[in-house]
Amino acid sequence: MPLPRPSLRLALTTAAAFAGGALSAHLATATPARESPYEMLEQLGRVLVLIENEYVEPVDRRRLVEGAIKGMVAELDPHSGYMPPQDWSIFQSDTEGKFGGVGVEVDFREEFVMIIAPIEGSPAERAGIRSGDHIVAIDNKSVRDRSPDDLIRAMRGASGSKVVLTIKRPGKEAPLHFTLTREVIEVASVAHKLLDDGIGYVRLKQFQNGTHDELLEAAGKLRKSNGGELAGVILDLRNNPGGLVDEASAVADEFLTQGVIFTTRHRERVVDEVKAGPGGALRRGPLVVLVNEYSASAAELVAGALQDQKRGTVVGAKTFGKGSVQTLIDLPGQAGLRLTTMRYYTPNGRAIQARGVQPDVLVEAAYVADKSFGVLRESDLENHLPAEGASGGSAPTDAGAPSADGGGADGGDTHLGVSRDIPKNPTGGADLALSIGYQIVRGVLKSKP
16 A cells, blocks of 8 residues: 655655765754754764764764664554665565575574474475474574574575575484575465365465465365365464455455455544455355464454454454554665554454454463463554554453363464364364364354354
8 A cells, every 4th residue: 555645755855854964964053953853863963973983993874874764663663664675575575475495484482493384395395304393503503592584584595595404303312404405485375175064274374465366266176175165164364464455355355245344544534445345255154263362463354354244253362453554665775664554443443453353252272371371462562552442342252271281382283272284173173263163164063143
């Protein structure tokens, strides 16, 4: 969604003023502060000149200015950010679902990077890297206490380049060393499986370019495997961090025939209202939407729309609570800006920001129930946008939580509460939310009235 033109002009004017202040800081004292619209920028220029002239070691001006820009944008909220060229390139690769890398789905820990699963056909899978392996070093540099962004940059690179992963495998004392040649990795955002009784399971990992098309392809394959229309659908949005809003609204549209999907507001003014059209590919049959505390942003938008339109039953834990929209802006020098420009609301006008979507049937994951695994939501983040407007909804039916045995953060048959391998009949399995959702779709359990 493009940024309004006046805002772009303001951004460019401010940038020009910053450059002038930095280069001619010694002239700034000639203008009284009360007459200058750029008092703080002039102060920044003075500090820059002082650092360049007086710091104990020579400094890189570009690095200093880039750090100042990053700090300025970071003061806004946790989701706005200035990205230098390399970071911007990685971010765009994530939204496109295509990048140069080794092909592993990972979870970042303080002392290691855990392999959730190698991507089928990737260099990592061909080399023998397994689910549950721990990456402890990349190119002989420890991963301990490094940021996820830094580790992603280290693992990714141009197709044909090499990277060395040092891995500790549970049950083996000696570390394993894998020298991998990076390739262009294409990551599918939709996974599907036909369950017993003609029920389709569809998992959306994130919303990237092409997710809507992938959903339609998955729906077609499920119908073909079933020999006709599905008896119902389980839409799994757990651990989905969000992504592209246009793709998310197109996905929601496939489950609806009419009505509002979401609205966006900028400084308390409604600026857009997105509506569903007729003929959605998955508009018929029972629907359950699975969510958890890691369902965020665009995933919450979809869950909130389907809940408010009474299209399906939302099962799981309260979602993350990121109800803001970021506009992506290309900047000169191949850098980019991710700027929070709007809040979005469900069809009934419910605010998601710092509140999340409350499920109809509450199912806490085992790692939440045993209190040994910290859960961080939007409202816990520093500088988060405050909640506003109505939260709506009513208290959910509490289905309890599974035993912590085998259902921890990364143990047994589940990862973060989600089955690693979806059974044809999930009833009674370790994934309690999936089990309950499956039985609701089948009509064995009653959904919330």
